[in-house]
Amino acid sequence: MSVRITEVEAYNGPDDPASHAFTRTPRSEIMYGPPNRLYVYQIHTHHCANVVTSPEGQGSAVLIRAGAVIDGVQAARDRRGGVAEHLLARGPGNLTRALGITKADLDTDLLDPVGVHLLPADPASDPTAGGHVIAGPRVGVRLAADRPWRFWIDGEPSVSAYRRHPRA
């Protein structure tokens, strides 16, 4: 199955207190590794998927927050239950559940077309091609809550709502 990514958040290295890479530990080491690899972490009872985006040693990654399911809706529904289609991969926890991403996929090379991977958008069949990308503060982060490092496609129903952290 495949989803069209509609919402992401950027997390930087040592200068971003909201990032797991803020402190360099064995867990965050993957963020300091080569780019285009998958970083998965657990929160509550969910998983969240990130793409390492920086050259080795820099520690930047992008959290995939939401997507629109463009293929394999039935497979997503099997994992997510009978929710509305635009909600199948809305929110980082829902997205990983819809795609079936777990920690078993940690460190996957996302340019390798085996298993979970990234593909460029197809302008011919992509309804959001040319869509407006808007930036704003990240969702639910307590630290560095005002950095406008969340990016989403304007008007996409699959984009999650903004919630500021109560103690931010």
Added chain:
DNA sequence: GTTTAGATCAACT
């Protein structure tokens, strides 16, 4: 000191 499991709660649907 770091990681993981489990809880928690305010804003969301």
Added chain:
DNA sequence: GTTGATCTAAACG
């Protein structure tokens, strides 16, 4: 009823 770069505490190395 759900969701979640939170929070705390116990387990780990």
